[in-house]
Amino acid sequence: MIYENISTVFWDFDGVIKDSVNVKTQAFIKLFQFKGASVTERVREHHEANGGMSRFDKIPIYLNWAGVKFTKVMLNQYCERFSQLVLQSVIEAPWVSGAENFIRSNPHQQTFVLVTATPQNEIETILNALELKKCFSEVFGSPTRKDDAIRMILTSRGLDPSECLMIGDARADLEAAEKNQVPFLLRRHETNANIFSDYTGTSVKDFNTL
Secondary structure, three states: OOOHHHOOEOOOOEOOOEHHHHHHHHHHHHHHHHHHHHHHHHHHHHHHHOOOOOOHHHHHHHHHHOOOOOOOHHHHHHHHHHHHHHHHHHHHHOEOHHHHHHHHHHHOOEEEEEEEEHHHHHHHHHHHHOOOOHHHHEEEEEOOOHHHHHHHHHHOOOOOHHHEEEEEOHHHHHHHHHHOOOOOOEEOHHOOOOOOOOOOOOOOOOOOOO
């Protein structure tokens, strides 16, 4: 299997380790439901099409769609409300089948690095609650971009990109891998089916057979 020749694996979190994509979809909808179905449907479509994009980039877009003139303070308040809505729900979300066992057992003794659009302090809180942080040699959350995180690891550790792997479920994950010439493994699910309808690379639905 592809994993046996890989020294370092870059993991996304939502939709790859935890089946938590819908948790964040519902949180965005709840934040903007005061503007009605036309805005929340637009928000949902954009969020699902841009899974690897940070909330700090999404929420200003959605506030503009809602016709809200916002200040930096207001933007921070929306981001904090979003965090409150999703934190415990992500912790309690179901695991992607096989992911927990694969990460905890690390059968090929690889280096695991987490790269996610979730804010740094929030992802660390989640990992600590799940007792998963020790499984990763490095954890990168927002505001560090995924492509920058991968590049920093490749450079600092002198890694050959061909001996690494990025596992993700969003276009941003694929693009981060491609920018660094790192092979990509897509985790397919219902939410990203249309986004990756033309994808012909390696993919899995779960991690039970790796």
